[in-house]
Amino acid sequence: MKASKYILPTEKENPADAVVASHRLMIRAGLVRKSSAGLYFYLPLGLKVLKKIEQIVREEMNSTGALEFDLPILTPSDFWEQSGRWSAMGKEMFRIQDRHDLSYALGPTHEESFSFLLKPLLKSYKDLPVNVYQIQTKFRDEIRPRFGVIRSREFIMKDAYSFHIDDSSLDDTYQAMRVAYRKIFDRCGLKTIPVQADSGSMGGSASEEFMVVSPIGEETLLLCNSCGYSSNSEKTPLILKKENGSAKFSEKKEISTPGKKTISEVSTLLGVSESETIKAVALKSEKKKFSFFFEEIWNSIFINFILS
Numbered sequence: 001m002k003a004s005k006y007i008l009p010t011e012k013e014n015p016a017d018a019v020v021a022s023h024r025l026m027i028r029a030g031l032v033r034k035s036s037a038g039l040y041f042y043l044p045l046g047l048k049v050l051k052k053i054e055q056i057v058r059e060e061m062n063s064t065g066a067l068e069f070d071l072p073i074l075t076p077s078d079f080w081e082q083s084g085r086w087s088a089m090g091k092e093m094f095r096i097q098d099r100h101d102l103s104y105a106l107g108p109t110h111e112e113s114f115s116f117l118l119k120p121l122l123k124s125y126k127d128l129p130v131n132v133y134q135i136q137t138k139f140r141d142e143i144r145p146r147f148g149v150i151r152s153r154e155f156i157m158k159d160a161y162s163f164h165i166d167d168s169s170l171d172d173t174y175q176a177m178r179v180a181y182r183k184i185f186d187r188c189g190l191k192t193i194p195v196q197a198d199s200g201s202m203g204g205s206a207s208e209e210f211m212v213v214s215p216i217g218e219e220t221l222l223l224c225n226s227c228g229y230s231s232n233s234e235k236t237p238l239i240l241k242k243e244n245g246s247a248k249f250s251e252k253k254e255i256s257t258p259g260k261k262t263i264s265e266v267s268t269l270l271g272v273s274e275s276e277t278i279k280a281v282a283l284k285s286e287k288k289k290f291s292f293f294f295e296e297i298w299n300s301i302f303i304n305f306i307l308s
Contacts, residue, residue, distance in 0.1 A: 008030040031043060069133070079116055110161075115161075129165070131173055131177075194208050195221055197232050
C-alpha cells in the first residue's frame, strides 16, 4: 500500500489526559485514538502491533498442546449463579438484560462458559488432561480507567483453562504453561518477576503473577534474595518475629529507676538484655507541665513519670 493511502495520524503535542509515556507515544504515533473513558479505537498500525503480540501468544500456547476456542462474549447469568460468582464479581462486571428480561454478563473471564461447554464433551477420564484457551475481548467496569490501554474497560486477553484427573497432571500442565508464559514475555522484550498472588474472586488454591517493574506500577512486591521468596503485598502474611518466646510473664509492677535515663541503664538495673526492652518518648504537655517516657520489658511493664 502507498504511504499516501495509509491512515497514520501522528501528533506533535502530547495529549492532555495522557500521564504515562506509553499512552502519549501510542497517541502521537497514530496507533490508537480515544473513544471515551477506558475505550480506544485501534488504528491500522496499532492493530498490526496487537496482532503480532496475539500471534506470539498463540504460537507459545499451541506449543504446549493447548487448543484454541472462541466463545461468546455474552455469558448467561445462569452460568455465574451456578458458580456463585454472579454476586461475587461485584460492580466490575458489566451486566445487561435482553428484551425477554434475561440477564447476561459481558465476560471478564470465561471459567463458567468453558466448564459448561466441555462438561458434556469430555466423556471419560481418558479424555483428560485437556488444555484450552482463547484470545478474546474482555470487559471490566473500572472505577477509574487510566494509563491508556493498560487499565481500560475493554481489552484483549488470553485466558486458558485446563481439566485434569489428578494433582500430578495439573502440576505438569501448570509448569508447561509457566514456561510458555516466560517465553511469551521474553519474545515481547519484557523482563518479568513471578510472584505469589491472591487468587481473589477467580478462586483457586494458588496463584502466580508475572510482574514487570515500572514507574507507574501500583503493586508492592516483597522479594528475598536469600531464600528466593517472592510475592505481592496482598498475598504475603504479616509475620511478627517473637523474641524470647519462652519468657514467662509476671505481674505488672512499678519499679523506681532513679537517675536511669537510658535503656542500657534501666536494663542493667533490672538484669535484662537491651533486646528485651522498648523505649519511646510519648508525650509532652505544655498545659500540665509534665512529660513521661515509656519502657517495656517483654515479661513486665515499667513506667516512669518525670515531672518537668
